[in-house]
Amino acid sequence: MTDVLIVGGGPVGLTARALLARWGVRTLLVEKREKLSPFPRSRLVNVRSMEIFRQLGIADTVRSRAFAPRFGRIRFRDTLFGPDFGTAAMTGVHAPIPDSPEFGVVTSQDRLEPTLLAAADDPMVFGAELTGLSISDDGVTAVVGDQTIHARYLLATDGAKSTVRSLLSIGTDGPGALSDMTTVVFDADLSEWSAAEPAGVYATAHGMFLPVYPEGGWAWISPSTSDTDWESLVSQAIGSPVAIKVQRVQQWTITAFVASSFRVGPVFLAGDAAHTVPGAGGLGMNTGLAGVHNLCWKLAASLQGWASGSLLDSYQSERLPVAQITLRQAVANSRLMESAAASRRAQLLAGTPPDDVELPWSQQYFDQLGLVLGVAYGSTVEPGTDYVPTPLPGHRMPHLRLPDGRSTLDALGEWFTVFTPSPDAWQSPAPWPVRIQQVTAWDLGPQDALLVRPDGYIAARLTTPGTWPTPLPT
Template sequence: MTTYSVPVIIVGGGLVGLSAALFLNRQGISYLLAERHSRTSIHPRARGFNLRTMELYRNLGLEQAIREAGASLSKSKGMYTAETLAAAELDLPQNGVPESTLRLMNPFVPNDDISPTRGNRCTQDGVEPLLLQAARDRGGDLRFSTELRSFRQDRDGVTAELVDRATGTASTVRARYMIAADGAKSPVRQALGISMTDEYSHGFLINIYFQADLRDMVQGREFSICNIMHPEATGMLVAINNSDRWCFHAPYDPRAESPEDYTPERCKELIAKALGFTGLDIQILSVLPWEAAEGVAERFQAGRVFLAGDAAHVMPPTGGFGANTGVQDAHNLAWKLAAVLRGHAGPGLLETYEHERRPVARFTAKQAGLIAANSMLSLFKGRTEGTLANVLVTAMGYRYKSTAVLASDECEAPQDQPEFHAAPGTRAPHVWVGHRSGRISTLDLFERSFVLVAGPDGAPWRIAADTARKRLGIGIEVYLLGPDGDLSDPDGLGQEAFRLSPGGAVLVRPDGFVAWRSDGVTDDHEQELVPALVQILSRESGGHSTQDV
C-alpha cells in the first residue's frame, strides 16, 4: 500500500474544498484533496457569489473567468409570482415583491465605495471546473474518484485511508491537519460525533434540473426566480442560463412519498404545467432531493480536523449565503494553518477558527431563515423571531471576536448598514490609492502576510516591524498612507477610511481582517507591536520561529 505525507488533506472537492485548496496554495502550503465523485458537480446548486467571495476570487486571479462563466445569468434580476410562467408579467419590475425585501435579499447590488469588485451570478457547476483547473495549474494534488474510507488522529497528525473507486487501489495519507468539506451529511463530522445545533427545517423539495428552449419567452425579459402558484404544480422556477437550462423546485412530503416517485415522466408533467406552454420539448437532466434545513455544528474543530462549508453549517438558499459562507470559512482557516505549519504561530491560533466562524455561521443561518419567512418564496416555511439585517452586513459586515483580534471595545457590528472603518475584527477598508505608478485597492495589499498600514508620520512603525520580523520570524509589510506615502492618498480618503491619525497604525491579518490598531501615541513602537503580534499568533514567547511544513 502506498503511503503519502502532506501538510493538509482536504476531504471533498466541491466549491469549498476546491477554494480551500487554492487558498492554501496561495499561502505556499501543499495539500492532497480527495473527492469521491469522478468529476465536479453536474447540478447547478448555488447560483451566485456575493461581494466578499468575489473579493477572494479576485485575489486568486479568477474574477474575470467567473464573470464570463456566469455571463448568461448577468441579466437575471427579476423575482416574480404567477400561476404559470406564461402568465407571469415579466415586463413589470419584480412583481409582487416588496422593495424592502428586494433590498434585503439582493447580494449583487454594486457597492463601489466599499469594494473593488461586485457580486456575480454564476452557477456552482460553472465555477467548480474553473477552480479545479486553477488548482491543477498551480501544482495541486487533486484526486477525484477517491474516497475516504477511515481516518484516525493522534497528537502529531491525521492518518487517512483512501481508496480509488475506479481501480480499488488503497493508499494511506499522513497529514498534519485535515479539512472536512464533505457536505451537509459529512461522514467526517459523523465519525467525530459532532452533532448539529439550532436545527430547523424550512421544507423538503425536489430539484428538477431540465432543458427546455424558452428563449422566445424570456429574451429581453430575463428573470431570476418565478414563484409558480399552479394548484397542480406549485414550485419555484429558477433560471440557470435564461435560455434552455432551468431548475424547478417542487415541494414534497418525505413521510408520504420518496424521490423515486419523481420519475422523468412525472417531472415532465409538473414542468409543463408550471410553464404553461404546449408543445415544448422538455428533457430531464437530473433530479435531486434536498431539505431547506438550518443548522450549525456544535464544534468546527476536533483536534486536528476542521469542518468547513456544509459540513459545518446548513441554511436555506434565501439570501444566497450558504456557499459563500463556506468559501469564507476556508479563507479564514487557510492562513492560520499556514502560520502554524511554518511555526509562526502556536496551535491556539487554530482554535480561533471556530471562535470566529461559528458565530458568523449561526448569524448567517438565522438571517437566511428570516429572509425565507419574509420573502415571497412560499415554498419555504420560516420562523420570524429576530431582526432582518442588511444583506451586506450578513455577507461581509460581521465582526470577529477571538484572541487573534485585539480590540479595546466589545461593540457589535451594526445590522442596518455595514461599516468598514478598520475596527479590529472587521474586514479592512477598500480605498483606491496610488502605488508604484499605478492604482490599486488597499485590499490588494493583503493575503500573503501581515500588513501594517500607518499614517503619513508613521515611519517609526517601519523600525518596529523590522524588529518583529527578526524576533518572530514572520512576514510583515509596512505602508505609509498619505499624500506622499507609499500609498498615495492625496484627498485623505484612505486616512479617513482607516481612521488613521498621522502617527497611527492598523495591523491587517493575511485574511484581510484588522487584528489590532494603535493611535501612535507611544515612545516605544516596538513594545506595542511585538507583544500584539505574539498574542494574535498565540505565541508562548517572542522568540524566533522554525519552519515545519
C-alpha cells in the first residue's frame, strides 16, 4: 500500500510527486504513455510557478534550460517574415518584478518534464493505464494494467479526458470543446528574421509560431484543416520560401471546463482533470501547479495526523473558485486572439494596412499578475489586472528581503512559518511543524505574528504568544 497514488505524469502530476516527497509521503505515479511527451505543449512557466520550483530547489535548473528573458514577448505580424505591427511584453517574464524573488520563463513542456521527474526518487511507472477504481473507508483500490494498487489517497492528474473523473461520474461546467487545432513541430533556419527580434510567441494572421528550444526548432499552431501538406501550409504562413523539415504533428482540441467537484472521498482531481482552459495567456498548467501546491501539504498533514479532515475539504473550497475565474480569463484571452487574427485576415483580403489593426492588448492578455499572485482564498472579490501585496489571511505572503538577503518566501518549507518581530515570544511548542522567522514589517505589533502555510498563504494573524489556533486555520 502506498500513501498517495498519482495518476498522470504531466507537469502537474510530476510536481505533486516532488512536493509530497519533500514531506516524506510515499507515492506511486502511473502514466499510461510509454514516455514523457515529445511535444512542446505548455510554454509559459509564470512567476508563481517559479516560486514553487524555487521551494523545490529546481528553479535554477528550469531557468537554465529555458529561453532568455528577452523572449518573454509576443509579436503580432501578418506573416512570420513580416514586420511587427504590434508587440507586448509578458509581465513577470520579460523582466523581474518587485513583488517576487523569481520571474517567469518561456520553456517547452518537454524540457520542463525531465527536470520535474528528476526532482524526486519515488517510483514512476510508464505504460500503466488505470482501468478500475473503488473507494472504501481506508482509501482507494485501483486497477492499473494487471495490478491492483491500494492507496490511502488518489490524486488524478490524468488530463482533460480524465479516466478517474469519468469513473467517478464527476461532471464539468463550461463551454467544453472550442476548436480543433494542429501543432506542427519543424526544423528550419529562421534566424535571419527572428534573432534580432526574439519572442516567445509570434502571432500571425495564419497561425502562431513558437521557438521550441534555445538551440533551435519551431512549432506552428493553427486551426485544423483537411489539407495535410504541412510543408506547404507552414511555408505559406512563414511568408517566404524556406526549407523546412517536419518533425512531428499533433492534432488536438481546445477545451474549456471546470469539474463540478474536485474531490470524492479520498480521490482528488488536479490539473487538466480538474480544469482545462485555452492556452492563450499561459494560464492552464500554471493553475494546476498552484493547485497541487495547495493540496500536497494538506495530504501530508492528514497522513501525519496533525490536521483534521476539514483541512482537506479546503482544497476544493479554495481552488475551485480560482479555476472558475481562470476559465473566464483564458476564454476571454482566446477569443481576443481569434478575433484579432480573423480581423487581420479580412483586412489583408481588403488591402487594409496594418496601422488600422485592433490588437488584443497586453492589459487583457499578459498583464495578469492580479490573477497569478493576487488570488485571495475565501474572498468573493475577483482579482484585477494588477497585484497589490496584502499581508492578510487568505492572501499570498508578500515578498520582502530579509536582512540576510533572502526572500521571505525562502523561509517557507515543509512547515508553518511564524513571521514576528519577537522570535523568543513564539518558542512554545505548536501542534504542527513550525519555524520562526524574525521580521519587522506589515505593521506587526511587538509580539504579533503572521502564521504562514507551507504553500505561502497567510493562515492567521496571531496576537497572543504561546496560543496556537485550533483547529488549524485554512
